[in-house]
Amino acid sequence: MKTSIIGYPRVGALRELKFASEKYFKGGISLDELDQIGADLRASHWKIQQENEIDYIPSNDFSFYDGLLDTAYLFNIVPDRYQALALNPFETYFAMARGYQGEQGDVKALAMKKWFNTNYHYMVPEIGDSTNIQLKGTKLFDEFLEAKLLNIPTKPVITGAFTLLKLAKYTGTKRVDDYILETADAYAAVLGKLNELGAAWVQLDEPILVTDLTPEDLVLFEKLYARILSAKGNVKVLVQTYFGDVRDGYQALQALPFDGIGIDFVEGKQSLELVRNHGFADDKVLFAGLINGKNIWKNNYKNTLAVIDELSGAAKQVVLSSSCSLLHVPYSLEHEAKLPEEVKRHFAFAEEKLREFAVLKAIASHSDTYSSPLYLRNEQLFSRARFTNNKAVQARAEALTEADFTRLPAFSEREAIQKSKFNLQPLPTTTIGSFPQTAEVRANRFSFKKGAITEEQYKQFNFNKIAECIVLQEEIGLDVLVHGEYERNDMVEYFGECLDGFIFTENAWVQSYGTRCVKPPIVWGDISRSKPMTVEYSAYAKGLTSKPVKGMLTGPVTILNWSFPREDISLKDSALQIALAIRDEVLDLEANRIEIIQIDEAALREKLPLRKSDWQNEYLSWAIPAFRLVHSGVLADTQIHTHMCYSQFSDIIRDIDAMDADVITFEASRSDLAIIDAINECGFQTEVGPGVYDIHSPRIPSVEEIKQGLYRMLDKIDPAKLWVNPDCGLKTRGDAETWTSLRHLVQAAKEVRATL
Numbered sequence: 001m002k003t004s005i006i007g008y009p010r011v012g013a014l015r016e017l018k019f020a021s022e023k024y025f026k027g028g029i030s031l032d033e034l035d036q037i038g039a040d041l042r043a044s045h046w047k048i049q050q051e052n053e054i055d056y057i058p059s060n061d062f063s064f065y066d067g068l069l070d071t072a073y074l075f076n077i078v079p080d081r082y083q084a085l086a087l088n089p090f091e092t093y094f095a096m097a098r099g100y101q102g103e104q105g106d107v108k109a110l111a112m113k114k115w116f117n118t119n120y121h122y123m124v125p126e127i128g129d130s131t132n133i134q135l136k137g138t139k140l141f142d143e144f145l146e147a148k149l150l151n152i153p154t155k156p157v158i159t160g161a162f163t164l165l166k167l168a169k170y171t172g173t174k175r176v177d178d179y180i181l182e183t184a185d186a187y188a189a190v191l192g193k194l195n196e197l198g199a200a201w202v203q204l205d206e207p208i209l210v211t212d213l214t215p216e217d218l219v220l221f222e223k224l225y226a227r228i229l230s231a232k233g234n235v236k237v238l239v240q241t242y243f244g245d246v247r248d249g250y251q252a253l254q255a256l257p258f259d260g261i262g263i264d265f266v267e268g269k270q271s272l273e274l275v276r277n278h279g280f281a282d283d284k285v286l287f288a289g290l291i292n293g294k295n296i297w298k299n300n301y302k303n304t305l306a307v308i309d310e311l312s313g314a315a316k317q318v319v320l321s322s323s324c325s326l327l328h329v330p331y332s333l334e335h336e337a338k339l340p341e342e343v344k345r346h347f348a349f350a351e352e353k354l355r356e357f358a359v360l361k362a363i364a365s366h367s368d369t370y371s372s373p374l375y376l377r378n379e380q381l382f383s384r385a386r387f388t389n390n391k392a393v394q395a396r397a398e399a400l401t402e403a404d405f406t407r408l409p410a411f412s413e414r415e416a417i418q419k420s421k422f423n424l425q426p427l428p429t430t431t432i433g434s435f436p437q438t439a440e441v442r443a444n445r446f447s448f449k450k451g452a453i454t455e456e457q458y459k460q461f462n463f464n465k466i467a468e469c470i471v472l473q474e475e476i477g478l479d480v481l482v483h484g485e486y487e488r489n490d491m492v493e494y495f496g497e498c499l500d501g502f503i504f505t506e507n508a509w510v511q512s513y514g515t516r517c518v519k520p521p522i523v524w525g526d527i528s529r530s531k532p533m534t535v536e537y538s539a540y541a542k543g544l545t546s547k548p549v550k551g552m553l554t555g556p557v558t559i560l561n562w563s564f565p566r567e568d569i570s571l572k573d574s575a576l577q578i579a580l581a582i583r584d585e586v587l588d589l590e591a592n593r594i595e596i597i598q599i600d601e602a603a604l605r606e607k608l609p610l611r612k613s614d615w616q617n618e619y620l621s622w623a624i625p626a627f628r629l630v631h632s633g634v635l636a637d638t639q640i641h642t643h644m645c646y647s648q649f650s651d652i653i654r655d656i657d658a659m660d661a662d663v664i665t666f667e668a669s670r671s672d673l674a675i676i677d678a679i680n681e682c683g684f685q686t687e688v689g690p691g692v693y694d695i696h697s698p699r700i701p702s703v704e705e706i707k708q709g710l711y712r713m714l715d716k717i718d719p720a721k722l723w724v725n726p727d728c729g730l731k732t733r734g735d736a737e738t739w740t741s742l743r744h745l746v747q748a749a750k751e752v753r754a755t756l
């Protein structure tokens with residue numbers, strides 16, 4: 001049995017590439033030095049794969065910023081505004097990635113979008129009428145040759161033509177169909193060049209094949225590949241899919257003259273069915289994605305070998321592959337000194353996954369497979385109860401009934417009760433929760449973490465900040481105040497640390513975009529709340545003012561979506577456990593006289609399945625109830641807020657209303673306010689606070705522009721339901737712009753209110 005890796009993480013085990021790139025951006029090192037660091041990383045990644053006897057080692061999976069951007073650049077898809085800067089090629093590339101401001105001009109970066117259902121973000125290629133798609137770059141070939149020089153034969157990787165054209169944004173009058181020929185020819189030129197260089201295989205990544213495809217999409221796919229594959233020569237072409245199954249394109253893939261098809265058997269729910277029902281062409285190699293490229297748990301050898309066994313009956317040749325690029329997992333457990341062995345032995349980060357490939361290969365090639373010690377040890381790991389199970393948590397989740405998901409009385413009755421209780425003026429003003437995380441706020445947390453100050457000192461600082469923040473909010477005249485979130489650095493870590501069942505790592509970074517990485521916590525066991533998490537800070541803030549203070553929590557779906565989830569229980573079950581823990585906090589806040597509680601679900605939309613037909617069954621059917629479970633126990637006169645970062649939720653607007661919060665705030669300032677129409681049309685019951693200004697930039701909005709935005713909202717939204725707030729938390733902003741902007745916001749609300 002042979003083995004294949006779709007892609008390897010590139011940022012470096014200790015984020016070397018991140019630090020080097022950032023130095024380069026600041027002028028601290030030269031281009032050559034940065035290039036050398038890239039080359040060293042590539043060499044070490046190839047070598048470790050070679051040591052683990054990987055048969056298909058990828059090259060060109062390395063990138064200084066983003067793989068799709070590299071592909072666009074390779075094919076000369078460089079918008080005019082970047083070419084006009086007349087920078088050197090490397091600088092042009094970075095101008096597309098990060099924008100450019102300097103002697104040569106001032107241009108913004110390309111747009112960035114989430115890469116399918118991951119937390120990785122890609123740069124959106126822009127194709128305009130003057131774009132001439134052709135093979136221009138050499139990175140793909142350079143890196144192939146670089147590996148060859150090290151005596152490591154590799155399989156060069158690029159994004160495939162279909163995914164490239166489908167993800168690109170068309171800025172001119174021409175559309176996808178106008179680019180079929182030149183795109184196919186550009187890819188054909190790649191194959192020609194790889195033939196010359198003696199590459200055995202090339203991998204064309206086509207993840208878009210796992211999304212919903214129309215008949216027109218399939219025609220496009222077939223047209224592109226009929227032409228590309230006619231130029232194959234001696235190079236074998238692997239079309240690689242991941243993040244789901246290829247139910248719409250399976251037959252088309254089989255019919256075209258690909259030499260290998262990569263299919264994801266981890267996330268691809270129907271993958272096995274497809275092979276069973278339709279068979280697998282004799283002339284193709286099946287690259288079976290069975291080692292999870294997205295999660296950090298050890299592979300279950302027994303299950304994997306069983307699938308390989310079955311697949312071997314259908315396909316002539318089966319190669320064991322990762323389910324997707326290993327880009328989405330951290331490097332190595334070697335850098336986790338604090339995790340106990342008992343815990344670590346359940347995990348496999350990228351390097352440990354390579355080991356799994358080597359072991360599975362060895363096991364599969366021995367006739368006594370099932371009695372080899374390596375196999376038995378793995379089997380044991382999965383046969384024992386592997387978590388610190390918490391019977392009480394499980395029993396509590398099992399005992400849930402419909403009533404636990406239903407808040408009473410119904411919304412309209414609550415709305416009336418709350419209006420008379422809070423007696424807020426129309427168009428009440430508030431913020432989303434966080435206030436600037438200034439250098440001193442971060443320094444305080446850092447000093448505490450490294451033990452330089454006591455817990456008491458640490459907290460006292462936060463209390464002082466809260467007091468300051470309350471005074472300022474009162475002074476500028478906001479109606480509903482917040483404590484400012486000085487105790488936390490992000491939306492998940494703080495809560496994870498206060499909950500039993502989460503594990504934190506020291507170095508398990510994964511790339512999020514460009515040079516940015518995140519370090520998701522791991523859901524290790526059953527989740528419960530060991531102690532109150534926010535009560536002390538919220539109650540303190542409440543004691544300082546006669547105005548309502550919003551308690552501030554992160555919701556269960558967001559906490560789960562931004563963690564590495566368990567694989568031994570369903571996402572639904574994990575979400576319900578987290579929901580119960582947050583519910584305890586909500587009730588605790590309520591008992592401490594916090595009468596308004598915001599439960600953020602910033603990442604709710606993020607993990608919507610890639611196929612629309614799966615949205616309800618696989619996701620919304622438990623995600624929305626999990627949120628309801630968090631707040632269904634509060635009194636009628638406790639007001640529940642929620643917040644979401646994305647405005648593109650017109651398509652799930654009813655589900656969002658069904659979360660049954662009393663108020664929802666969300667980003668709207670940067671969008672075309674389409675969401676307002678959707679709200680209007682569907683008879684949305686929840687009160688709404690579409691953000692009136694963009695907090696992602698230091699720009700201060702004028703009173704006039706905020707007023708105009710409010711008037712536009714009032715065209716569609718009942719004034720009795722409209723709140724006035726910025727579009728997200730203020731933690732990334734500075735003090736200066738924050739307070740002025742909020743003054744403008746309060747003033748605008750006041751002026752508009754006077755005209756109601």
Ligand code: GLN
Nearest residue numbers: 432433434602645729730
């Ligand atoms: N309450 C959080 C804050 O204000 C919400 C952050 C977010 O939506 N990303 O920072």
Ligand code: ZN
Nearest residue numbers: 644645728729
């Ligand atoms: Zn937000």
